[in-house]
Amino acid sequence: MFDFSIVTQAIHTALLSIMPEGLAIFLECVxxxxxxxxxYTVIAIVMIFMERKVCAAFQCRLGPxxxxxxxxxxVICDVFKMLTKEIITIRHADRFLYNLAPYIVIxxxxxxxxxxxxxxxxxxxxxxxxxxxxxAASSIGVVGILLAGWSSNNKYSLIGAMRSGAQMISYELxxxxxxxxxxxxxxxxxxxxxxERQADGWFIFKGHIPAIIAFIIYLIAGNAEVNRGxxxxxEAESELTAGYxxxxxxxxxxxxxxxxxxxxxxxxxxxxxxxLGGWMPLHIPGLDAFNTVMDYIPGFVWFFAKAFFVVWxxxxxxxxxxxxxxxxILTLEWKYLVPIGLANLLLMVIxxxxxxxx
Amino acid sequence: xxxRNTSYNMTIRxxxxxxxxxxxxxxxxxxxxxxxxxxxxxxAVRLKREGFDFLxxxxxxxxxxxxxxxxxxxxxxxxxxxxVLRVFTPAPDKCGLPSVGDVWKGALLxxxxxxxxxxxxxxxxxxxxxxxxxxxxxxxxxxxxxDPALNPLRMNNEVSQxxxxxxxxxxxxxxxxxxxxxxxxxxxxxxxxxxxxxTHGVLRFRVSLEGEIIRxxxxxxxxxxxxxxxxxxxxxYPQTLALTDRLDYLGASQNxxxxxxxxxxxxxxxxxxxxxxxxxxxxxxxxxxxHLLFFSCLCMDMGALTAFFYGFRDREKVLDILEQTxxxxxxxxxxxxxxxxxxxxxxxxxRVKEFIAYMRPTLREYHEIFTGNVIARQRxxxxxxxxxxxxxxxxxxxxxxxxxxWACDVRKRHPYxxxxxxxxxxxxxxxxxxxxxxxxxxxxxxxxLRIIEQLIDNIPEGEYRTKTKPVIRIPEGTYYSAVExxxxxxxxxxxxxxxxxxxxxKFRSTGLPLVSCLETIARGAKIxxxxxxxxxxxxxxxxxxx
Numbered sequence: 001m002f003d004f005s006i007v008t009q010a011i012h013t014a015l016l017s018i019m020p021e022g023l024a025i026f027l028e029c030v031x032x033x034x035x036x037x038x039x040y041t042v043i044a045i046v047m048i049f050m051e052r053k054v055c056a057a058f059q060c061r062l063g064p065x066x067x068x069x070x071x072x073x074x075v076i077c078d079v080f081k082m083l084t085k086e087i088i089t090i091r092h093a094d095r096f097l098y099n100l101a102p103y104i105v106i107x108x109x110x111x112x113x114x115x116x117x118x119x120x121x122x123x124x125x126x127x128x129x130x131x132x133x134x135x136a137a138s139s140i141g142v143v144g145i146l147l148a149g150w151s152s153n154n155k156y157s158l159i160g161a162m163r164s165g166a167q168m169i170s171y172e173l174x175x176x177x178x179x180x181x182x183x184x185x186x187x188x189x190x191x192x193x194x195x196e197r198q199a200d201g202w203f204i205f206k207g208h209i210p211a212i213i214a215f216i217i218y219l220i221a222g223n224a225e226v227n228r229g230x231x232x233x234x235e236a237e238s239e240l241t242a243g244y245x246x247x248x249x250x251x252x253x254x255x256x257x258x259x260x261x262x263x264x265x266x267x268x269x270x271x272x273x274x275x276l277g278g279w280m281p282l283h284i285p286g287l288d289a290f291n292t293v294m295d296y297i298p299g300f301v302w303f304f305a306k307a308f309f310v311v312w313x314x315x316x317x318x319x320x321x322x323x324x325x326x327x328x329i330l331t332l333e334w335k336y337l338v339p340i341g342l343a344n345l346l347l348m349v350i351x352x353x354x355x356x357x358x
Numbered sequence: 359x360x361x362r363n364t365s366y367n368m369t370i371r372x373x374x375x376x377x378x379x380x381x382x383x384x385x386x387x388x389x390x391x392x393x394x395x396x397x398x399x400x401x402a403v404r405l406k407r408e409g410f411d412f413l414x415x416x417x418x419x420x421x422x423x424x425x426x427x428x429x430x431x432x433x434x435x436x437x438x439x440x441x442v443l444r445v446f447t448p449a450p451d452k453c454g455l456p457s458v459g460d461v462w463k464g465a466l467l468x469x470x471x472x473x474x475x476x477x478x479x480x481x482x483x484x485x486x487x488x489x490x491x492x493x494x495x496x497x498x499x500x501x502x503x504x505d506p507a508l509n510p511l512r513m514n515n516e517v518s519q520x521x522x523x524x525x526x527x528x529x530x531x532x533x534x535x536x537x538x539x540x541x542x543x544x545x546x547x548x549x550x551x552x553x554x555x556x557t558h559g560v561l562r563f564r565v566s567l568e569g570e571i572i573r574x575x576x577x578x579x580x581x582x583x584x585x586x587x588x589x590x591x592x593x594x595y596p597q598t599l600a601l602t603d604r605l606d607y608l609g610a611s612q613n614x615x616x617x618x619x620x621x622x623x624x625x626x627x628x629x630x631x632x633x634x635x636x637x638x639x640x641x642x643x644x645x646x647x648x649h650l651l652f653f654s655c656l657c658m659d660m661g662a663l664t665a666f667f668y669g670f671r672d673r674e675k676v677l678d679i680l681e682q683t684x685x686x687x688x689x690x691x692x693x694x695x696x697x698x699x700x701x702x703x704x705x706x707x708x709r710v711k712e713f714i715a716y717m718r719p720t721l722r723e724y725h726e727i728f729t730g731n732v733i734a735r736q737r738x739x740x741x742x743x744x745x746x747x748x749x750x751x752x753x754x755x756x757x758x759x760x761x762x763x764w765a766c767d768v769r770k771r772h773p774y775x776x777x778x779x780x781x782x783x784x785x786x787x788x789x790x791x792x793x794x795x796x797x798x799x800x801x802x803x804x805x806x807l808r809i810i811e812q813l814i815d816n817i818p819e820g821e822y823r824t825k826t827k828p829v830i831r832i833p834e835g836t837y838y839s840a841v842e843x844x845x846x847x848x849x850x851x852x853x854x855x856x857x858x859x860x861x862x863x864k865f866r867s868t869g870l871p872l873v874s875c876l877e878t879i880a881r882g883a884k885i886x887x888x889x890x891x892x893x894x895x896x897x898x899x900x901x902x903x904x
Binding site: 055058059060061155156159163229230232233239241319320321322323324325326327328 | 885
């Protein structure tokens with residue numbers, strides 16, 4: 001299994017040989033930050049392209065085909081278009097909060113993104129309460145959405161923001177419970193450590209019944225958390241035109257849009273990390289030859305494959321299901337998912353205490 | 359067969375003459391009873407009690423020489439009996455008719471329309487605002503003495519009124535004008551439309567919300583009002599045909615069928631059986647087209663975008679068939695007085711049969727992707743219930759009425775073209791909720807396929823068009839014909855004075871009653887339900903605005 005820390009160590013030693021340690025670390029931080037943002041953008045572009053192609057396939061269409069081979073340059077062109085568009089400020093908007101909101105959303109998204117362990121030794125933010133930090137960071141996003149809805153002085157936006165607030169805060173609970181179920185199984189909250197523990201089998205297999213229940217709850221709640229269909233109420237285009245980002249144009253809208261897609265990736269990436277073994281290859285105990293072959297596939301390939309598989313699952317759901325109503329969304333969370341999640345947590349505790357897991 | 363209200367074997371006309379000795383019968387055209395205005399409201403109440411619970415059409419009129427009034431087409435849903443009443447306003451200078459909105463709720467918006475067009479003030483009408491034109495419009499455009507120069511193009515925006523006038527009659531015979539508040543200052547009022555993804559056109563609702571719950575809803579029509587009825591008054595009969603396709607563009611074929619039928623009735627013209635067959639098949643293809651679009655748009659409104667594409671994919675096949683024969687896709691301009699524009703394309707029969715064979719299994723696909731979906735059911739079942747009484751009172755015909763258990767299909771009530779001879783079921787549901795309205799339309803696609811199947815192989819040989827003169831004069835009188843449009847009864851009312859163009863032509867909108875019952879249905883529902891209700895009512899805005 002390729003360890004990326006060899007590369008980072010080599011760079012670190014090389015830098016230390018020509019400059020003092022403080023400067024080297026500062027330089028490394030800058031480089032890592034730039035790489036992170038670059039990867040963030042690339043993933044956003046890939047996600048948007050994937051969304052278009054996947055939904056086109058579901059809808060008997062072709063999707064983008066004209067720009068570049070198989071339409072691959074379409075999204076890049078759209079990004080440039082978005083960058084050149086005027087950012088319109090609304091006359092009676094709360095100017096400061098209105099301009100701040102998209103950055104809060106993108107900040108939350110980048111913070112959560114940087115927690116994802118992509119490969120061994122390729123963790124940017126990784127410490128002992130990693131899971132906790134990821135959740136805390138990602139839930140800052142709701143503040144941005146509420147601010148956007150409130151400050152744009154638009155009644156549709158405000159309703160969208162209210163829905164979003166109620167929905168995201170509620171579903172945070174289910175996400176927390178389902179992740180906690182796995183934390184009970186692993187007794188660690190460090191994301192890299194969680195991946196390491198899955199070397200002999202992914203948690204979805206090791207934790208069997210409670211882990212599968214937790215995974216399903218996580219997918220539903222995660223989908224709701226990123227405001228995607230069938231939970232796309234905050235921006236329900238047929239009801240609220242565009243919900244909280246109705247009044248945003250140009251790159252301000254672009255930031256919301258990008259954040260939405262990367263948030264989807266983060267949810268999928270976290271699912272891959274926690275339930276599907278992250279960058280760990282698929283190992284079947286007893287089949288050593290198979291395991292060796294699997295080990296030759298680099299970790300980041302495993303990670304991205306798993307993450308995009310989950311993304312694809314979520315897109316499938318989005319493009320098939322109609323939208324829920326606001327009361328139904330809260331009923332689903334508080335009357336079904338939370339009680340099931342709690343019972344499932346208890347079940348996992350029993351499984352762990354009596355060592356019923358693999 | 360013994361029936362309660364015909365137990366004395368008296369027709370309603372005889373009964374009215376018995377109650378109102380002053381009522382006069384005029385036999386020209388379809389014939390109508392002129393009843394005195396003083397006791398008209400009592401008569402309306404009495405008629406309702408007699409079972410005449412469906413106000414088919416209310417037409418404001420200007421008969422010239424300062425005589426204004428209205429024509430009421432009323433039907434008994436129990437017996438199917440019809441009566442046409444005419445009421446004059448009391449005196450030329452005093453324009454006041456009693457409102458019958460309390461008897462037939464559907465009259466409320468129609469009376470506003472009559473007020474808008476003719477300036478007839480309806481007494482005790484709770485909301486006497488203009489319906490289509492701007493509040494600052496000068497004069498009433500359908501009056502014969504109206505001068506268009508009064509209303510130059512205005513460059514200022516129309517201000518939304520939060521109150522409405524209301525006219526009451528004083529004992530001394532004078533009118534007083536009161537104002538009633540629609541929306542208080544503290545209410546959270548949002549605009550849904552005129553530019554909104556879910557209003558299916560430029561319709562505008564002002565909705566007062568309490569959180570997500572709708573407390574009040576106020577409909578604003580007229581954003582694409584083109585004055586088609588006024589235009590018809592200066593066109594010859596063959597020219598008026600061009601406008602009907604532009605009303606309900608998803609019922610273009612049926613609308614034009616209704617107008618042709620009405621003119622042919624006035625002329626006493628019999629069309630050949632070949633024409634009847636072709637018209638019936640075209641109407642049903644149009645209905646399938648409309649219902650497929652209904653399915654698509656409802657799914658899109660509910661957020662199921664994939665189903666939307668399924669519907670549009672298959673609608674394209676219908677449009678291709680229509681295009682091949684008529685040359686038009688959305689607007690076909692196919693029916694003409696005395697027949698159809700051109701004979702059917704040689705491939706028509708084959709392609710229609712292919713389409714029928716294709717459509718049946720595809721409908722199952724629709725049910726799999728949307729009908730059976732748990733979220734779709736949660737959203738549709740039990741929301742937006744319209745009771746049978748309300749449906750009749752508002753005159754909400756078509757799929758909406760049938761979903762509420764009202765057998766209102768014109769094809770069964772007053773069979774026309776080939777409908778009397780083909781075998782099909784009138785789809786009825788009793789729940790009256792969004793799901794029933796949805797299912798009615800899905801089942802009606804099947805019934806339409808069935809009708810076409812029975813006709814397509816037996817189209818008789820014959821003339822596809824009876825030659826008519828370019829200038830047509832209909833004998834003096836009033837004529838009303840109705841067809842089952844894609845979303846309800848589409849009626850054409852013509853008053854002819856023997857000229858080459860109609861004296862008054864009124865189209866009974868299929869959409870206006872649907873919009874008028876929206877307030878009743880949506881009150882207390884959530885804002886997301888409003889979208890589902892609007893989607894399942896399936897109105898088309900150009901048809902409302904005319």
